[in-house]
Amino acid sequence: MGNEGLDMRIGLGFDVHALVPGRRLVLGGVEVPHEKGLLGHSDADVLAHAVADALLGAIRAGDIGKLFPDTDLRYAGADSLGLLAKVAALVRERGFQIGDVDTVVAAQAPRLSPYRDQMRMNLAHAMGIDAEAVGVKATTTEGLGFEGREEGISAHAVALLHRCSKAPSIA
Numbered sequence: 001m002g003n004e005g006l007d008m009r010i011g012l013g014f015d016v017h018a019l020v021p022g023r024r025l026v027l028g029g030v031e032v033p034h035e036k037g038l039l040g041h042s043d044a045d046v047l048a049h050a051v052a053d054a055l056l057g058a059i060r061a062g063d064i065g066k067l068f069p070d071t072d073l074r075y076a077g078a079d080s081l082g083l084l085a086k087v088a089a090l091v092r093e094r095g096f097q098i099g100d101v102d103t104v105v106a107a108q109a110p111r112l113s114p115y116r117d118q119m120r121m122n123l124a125h126a127m128g129i130d131a132e133a134v135g136v137k138a139t140t141t142e143g144l145g146f147e148g149r150e151e152g153i154s155a156h157a158v159a160l161l162h163r164c165s166k167a168p169s170i171a
Contacts (some may be wrong), residue, residue, distance in 0.1 A: 009096065011058030013157040015049035019150060022138040027105060027112065028119025028136060029126070034110045038153060041070035045080035046155040047105055048134070051123055052087040054082075054101065054159035058085040059094045065131040081126040096161040098127050103157040106147045112138035142163070 019025075024030040028047040038044035047083040052064045061067070067090075068075045068083050075083070090099060092170045101123065105112060112119075140157025 002005050007163045008099070009058040009161040009163075011054040011056065011158070011161070012160045013047050013050040013053030013055070013057060015046040015053065015064075016146075016154040016155065017044045017046050018081075018152045025110070026080070027115070028096060029079075029122030030115045030118050032110055032112065032115055036150075037090035039120055042068070042078035042083065043080050044073055047103060047119060047157075048080035048084045048123065048126070050155035051101055051103060051127075051159065052084045054157040055084075055087050055098065055127075055161070057157055058159050058161045059091055059096060060096065061090065064171040083120055084123070084126040085128075087154065088129075091161060092128075092164075094128070095164050097164055098129050099129070099160040099162045100133050100135075101129075101139075101159045103135045103155060105155045106139055106141055106154065108140050108148050120135060 017038035019036040020039045025032045025034040026036040026045045027044045049064050077130050087128045120134045121131045124134045146152045
């Protein structure tokens, strides 16, 4: 059975980066005050990376590492919201529109609730959608695992895409 009848697609994204001294902590495009930041080739925004992976998964286009490899110097220090905008453009090129995105960030510290609305707005802007279509939640791991030991931060995302009415079918 082909996929010509599929009007919706769901994608799941996950990302994790280690916390280290001497780096900014950027989540959802917001610089969050903290004594450590996330280690990575780009700005290491795990939230934006998880959303990008969810979108890429929904269109069956691999992951963010395939599209923006950490071996490519063009992406050193890259703004992850800019990368997310490129992924959203690819989604539209493939004949889909972003219907809804929901996320969760797992971090023992810092407290993220004061920054959630700005993260939602930043992610929505990068994807070219309304902020009401973006959910951002934060949780601790009750001191368990690498997040609980404050060694890193992880993020999960799910995206729902709708095929555009005049879009060509993807084989």
